[in-house]
Amino acid sequence: MTSQRISGKARLAGVMGWPVGHSRSPFIHNHWLATYGIDGAYLPLAVQPQDFEQAMRALPLLGFRGANVTVPHKEAALACADEVDAVARRIGAANTLVVTADGRIRATNTDAFGFIENLRERAPGADLAVPAVVLGAGGAARAVIVALLDAGAPQVVLANRGRARAEALAESLGGAIRVVDWADRAAALEGAGLLVNTTTLGMAGQPALDLDLAALPHQALVTDIVYTPLMTPLLAAAQARGHRVVDGLGMLLHQARPGFAAWFGTEVTVTPDLRALVERDIPKC
Incomplete structure (x- = not known):
């Protein structure tokens, strides 16, 4: 150096x-x-x-x-x-x-740029123009959804612990965003090619994300914008099922x-x- x-x-x-x-x-x-x-x-x-x-x-x-x-x-x-x-x-x-x-x-x-570039670097060759599920409806979720829509995602399914906030986000961004109840987050994974956690669940000092991955297709990519720890419980569970996973540091x-x-x-x-x-x-x- x-x-x-x-x-x-x-x-x-x-x-x-x-x-x-x-x-x-x-x-x-x-x-x-x-x-x-x-x-x-x-x-x-x-x-x-x-x-x-x-x-x-x-x-x-x-x-x-x-x-x-x-x-x-x-x-x-x-x-x-x-x-x-x-x-x-x-x-x-x-x-x-x-x-x-x-x-x-x-x-x-530049958050949307950073999100997509991280996926391209850490999961080279992954098709990002796929149906996606996004968990969370805060500022990070807004950037992630903009990035996914611009990358060609045909639909983004959005689930948040408070549905009203998810509805407001979907309305403000427009495009192919479908809001589901938090209780339906596991069922929403069926047919998804990408799962993104933008909540703080799984971050150090926070509760783990409670999510049954059984409906998620095995070829789906899983990423978590949390990077403390790098391997969150969600990523560990997805990796154990054979999914490619990408941490949030990139x-x-x-x-x-x-x-x-x-x-x-x-x-x-x-x-x-x-x-x-x-x-x-x-x-x-």
């Missing part, structure tokens, strides 16, 4: 959140900066919700090229940005801000690529070294 050079002309970016100490984005971006020998720095920026717009407006004044946005600021970023691209508008949240040459702030969302890694290219002018890849670096920072469960 090349030594990282930082000068008074360094390009700056960061991640805005509250709290922000949990974010692994500094590991990712500073690894790339060092690897490519770029004069730049990526910083954690702890910003309380009431200060977010003021802090965002300060980015151009402080010489920042942009920033990532994490909880709880993703919706505020969408509302406060000068420009919002079509993907962020559809998802309803922004995770990436880019300062333009004239000092305006453009908002986008989504985090790949969603970082477009922002890095915009801020630092270099297209980057997700390498085994980077994945290993971030894996070492994940608590063993």
Whole structure:
């Protein structure tokens, strides 16, 4: 790895959140900066919700090229940005801000990109234009469903513990989304080619996802956006049945690529070294 050079002309970016100490984005971006020998720095920026717009407006004044946005600021970023691209508008949240040459702030969302790129990397050759079942109806589910519809999924079946939220998500996104009751989640697996868990069930410190996989076709791919632990109970159960499984770490890694290219002018890849670096920072469960 090349030594990282930082000068008074360094390009700056960061991640805005509250709290922000949990974010692994500094590991990712500073690894790339060092690897490519770029004069730049990526910083954690702890910003309380009431200060977010003021802090965002300060980015151009402080010489920042942009920033990532994490909880709880993703919706505020969408509302406060000068420009919002079509993907962020559809998802309803922004995770990436880019300062333009004239000092305006453009908002986008790279979560859908990261989700699909993770599947393509970790399950090469998998057909993603298949009927899918998505569990959960939060912000991550919105990005996942946008990604699946854009990848050609003929139908997305959506199940959430609160049906009303799933109905609202389906209505806002449009397209071939069918909502089912949470109690019917197992039966909805029949005929699916892809199962995606976007809930926190199965995350370290949370209850496991209770799901009977008997109706899921054996050729179906199973993925979980959770990456603490990497092998969630859902993935372990699916793998035991012979399914190909994909953990959620790659989504985090790949969603970082477009922002890095915009801020630092270099297209980057997700390498085994980077994945290993971030894996070492994940608590063993």
